[in-house]
Amino acid sequence: MSSLYERIGGAAAVDAAVDIFYRKVLADDRISDFFEDVDMDRQIGKQKAFLTMAFGGPNNYDGKSMRDAHKHLVARGLDENHFDAVVENLANTLGELGVAAEDIAEVGEIAGSVRGDVLNH
Amino acid sequence: MLQALHGSPPPDSQRGLKLNLKQQNFFLPCICFPEADLQIGNDSRKQVAATVTRKFARSPLVVELHLSPETDIPYRAGQHINLLCRIDDEDFVRSYSLSSHPGVDEDLVLQIALVDGGKVSAWIHDSLAEGESVAMQMPVGTCVYSCVSVEQPLLLAGVGTGLAPLYGILRDALHNNHQGPIHLFHGASNEQELYLNREFDLLHSSNDGFYYHPVVRSEAGQRGISQKSIEESIACLATSLEGWQVYLCGNPKFVKQLQKHCFLLGASSKEIFCDEFVSAQN
Ligand code: HEM
Numbered sequence: 193m194s195s196l197y198e199r200i201g202g203a204a205a206v207d208a209a210v211d212i213f214y215r216k217v218l219a220d221d222r223i224s225d226f227f228e229d230v231d232m233d234r235q236i237g238k239q240k241a242f243l244t245m246a247f248g249g250p251n252n253y254d255g256k257s258m259r260d261a262h263k264h265l266v267a268r269g270l271d272e273n274h275f276d277a278v279v280e281n282l283a284n285t286l287g288e289l290g291v292a293a294e295d296i297a298e299v300g301e302i303a304g305s306v307r308g309d310v311l312n313h
Numbered sequence: 314m315l316q317a318l319h320g321s322p323p324p325d326s327q328r329g330l331k332l333n334l335k336q337q338n339f340f341l342p343c344i345c346f347p348e349a350d351l352q353i354g355n356d357s358r359k360q361v362a363a364t365v366t367r368k369f370a371r372s373p374l375v376v377e378l379h380l381s382p383e384t385d386i387p388y389r390a391g392q393h394i395n396l397l398c399r400i401d402d403e404d405f406v407r408s409y410s411l412s413s414h415p416g417v418d419e420d421l422v423l424q425i426a427l428v429d430g431g432k433v434s435a436w437i438h439d440s441l442a443e444g445e446s447v448a449m450q451m452p453v454g455t456c457v458y459s460c461v462s463v464e465q466p467l468l469l470a471g472v473g474t475g476l477a478p479l480y481g482i483l484r485d486a487l488h489n490n491h492q493g494p495i496h497l498f499h500g501a502s503n504e505q506e507l508y509l510n511r512e513f514d515l516l517h518s519s520n521d522g523f524y525y526h527p528v529v530r531s532e533a534g535q536r537g538i539s540q541k542s543i544e545e546s547i548a549c550l551a552t553s554l555e556g557w558q559v560y561l562c563g564n565p566k567f568v569k570q571l572q573k574h575c576f577l578l579g580a581s582s583k584e585i586f587c588d589e590f591v592s593a594q595n
Contacts, residue, residue, distance in 0.1 A: 207329060211582050219577055232572055233331075236582050240329065 196298050197249035200291055206243045209285050214239050216281040223277050226265055246282060246303050258309040266312045275311060279303045315342050319352035331583045333459035337389075360397065361386065362446050366420055372508040374427050375474060376438050377412075379420040380449065386421070388452035390414045390481030391560075391588070394421065395450040400436045407433045410562070410588065411452060412477035414484040421452075424477040424508070428592060454478075456588040458485040460558060463492045466551075468559045468580075470543055470571060472500040475563030478588055480509060482560055487520055496550060498526045498543050500563075526550075544574050555579035562588040 201208070214236060218224055227235065245251040253261075262270060279300055286296045307313075314330075317338040326345035327335045345351075367379035393410040413422035428434045441447070456478060460467070467486060469479045476499050486495055501507050506529075513525035528542050551557075559575045561568045568589045575585055 203328065211576075214582070215577060215579075218573065232569070232576065232582065233587075 195248060196295060196302075197244075197247045199295055200247050200286070200299075202249070203244075205289070205291075206240050206247065206249070208289060209243055210236055210239050212288060213243065213282060213285040216285060217278065220277060220281060223274050226268070226270065226274070243282075245306075246299050248298070248302055256309075258306050259312055262310045263312055270311060272307075272311065275307055314339050315353050316340075317351045317353055320347075320350050322351060323348050331455075331586070332461065333455050333457060333586050336459050337455060337457070339455075359451050360448050361451075363421065363449050365441060365443050365445050365447065368441065368443050371424060372506050374506055375508050376425050376427070378423045378425060378437065378441075380423070380447070381420050382449065386452065388415055388421075389454075389457040390485040391457040391478040392452040392454035393478070393588070394423075394452050396423075396433075397448040397450070398433055398436060400432055405433050408590075410454075410474070410478035410481075410590075412480040414481050414488065416488055417484060421449075424474045426474045431592075454588065456482070456560060456562065456586045458482050458489065459584075459586065460486070460489070460491065463490060466493045466557045467491070467495040468498070468547070468554065468557055468575070469495065470498040470500075470547075470559075470561050470563075472543075472563035472567050473502075473506070473590075475561075475567070475588070475590060476509060478562050479560060480512070483516070483523070487516070487523070492522065494522045494524065495520075496524045496526060498528060498546060500528045500543050500567075502530055504529055543571065547574075547578075551578075553579040555581075557584070559585040560588075561585065563590060565589040565591060 218227055241251060241253065245253055282303065283296050283300060286299060291299075314334070317340065322338055322340035322345055326340040326342075328341070328344065330339060330341070361382050361384055363380040363382040365378060366381045367377075369377055371377045388411065390411065390413070393408050395406050395408050398405050398407070409423045409425055411421055412424050413420065425434055425437050427438050469483060471477075471479045479497060479499075483495065483497055497513065499507060499509070504527075507527045510525070510527060513523075517523050517525055526546050528546055530542070547554075554575050557575075557580050559572075559580050561571050561575075568587045572585050572587055576582055
């Protein structure tokens with residue numbers, strides 16, 4: 193059986209998803225403040241790492257670096273609700289791209305598995 | 314990221330790069346397995362001498378400088394060069410965008426704003442004279458006309474002398490027989506600083522698809538033009554920028570905010586090209 197990453201469409205799917213996903217995140221008042229001052233071109237590169245990871249693809253991130261990447265955001269108040277909002281935007285993005293519901297659920301699980309690291313619990 | 318000067322990098326090595334970078338043969342060396350010879354390199358540090366052939370005021374704040382380099386210099390409209398100047402025994406390097414087009418203009422043309430307290434811009438405005446020589450480095454920069462289809466609508470927006478590279482890019486688009494509509498927005502602190510309005514009126518009358526949108530500050534006492542007023546003018550033009558190509562030049566704050574705005578209006582992140590003018594310390 194093919195992997196989740198392959199079923200979703202691999203690197204091409206990441207490319208297709210990144211603009212849609214980041215547009216949703218920037219337009220979402222619940223979380224947009226966290227992205228206010230970040231450089232868009234650099235952040236789009238990082239979003240690709242985010243998506244690759246969430247799609248179960250090859251990535252270079254472990255719990256420790258997820259913790260480090262978001263520590264300063266936790267200090268600014270990043271919490272469960274923000275986390276859920278990001279996962280919701282991700283699910284909606286995949287829905288728009290025609291990804292199957294079971295696969296979206298699996299993406300949600302992968303994202304959920306780093307919740308403790310991202311929120312520095 | 315590296316650039317191939319001769320030969321084309323394999324498409325796989327350009328995965329995920331912005332369109333303009335792909336077209337200019339940039340590639341990612343870590344995933345590049347060349348299928349044919351590739352020549353890479355970088356001569357941007359090379360110095361050449363150039364003679365000032367013409368200098369005149371475009372507006373109270375902007376002076377235009379025409380430079381004739383000692384050797385032929387290949388470049389793309391929209392790129393920038395470094396000028397190296399020695400003022401009172403101190404060396405300065407300043408980056409200025411080219412407003413010229415290699416197919417139209419014989420000389421390299423710069424439009425230089427007088428910066429508050431800026432030593433170099435004051436020296437260029439007050440001291441540098443026609444006939445004198447300056448040292449410069451090779452043109453660099455990736456914010457150049459990068460259309461795949463000549464039908465694509467274009468949005469060009471700049472504040473102050475952010476207009477200079479846009480003037481080059483605009484004429485490059487016309488030179489390439491661009492068919493889609495082209496909208497150019499120029500933000501300035503007052504009417505006098507809309508320093509290319511006559512040129513644009515002429516271009517508008519000879520090119521059906523070209524539109525010039527001057528924007529000046531509305532409130533007295535406010536310094537500079539806010540990107541908000543340009544955003545409002547864009548809103549009058551289109552509700553979605555999906556499928557557009559966007560070129561933004563000016564100070565970093567203006568460029569970053571308008572970049573985000575255009576992205577939220579639907580422009581692809583790969584088709585928003587930015588040239589930020591970072592001002593020097595003195
Ligand atoms: C499934 C959960 C998440 C994953 C897998 C994830 C993944 C990542 C990755 C890979 C980076 C790049 C790190 C680097 O190399 O610099 C990053 C950065 C970032 N993330 Fe997340 N993230 C998640 C949740 C969130 C949430 C909930 C927010 C805020 C609402 C958020 C906001 C950010 C910001 C603002 C950055 C950039 C930080 C900076 O450069 O200053 N992330 N994330």
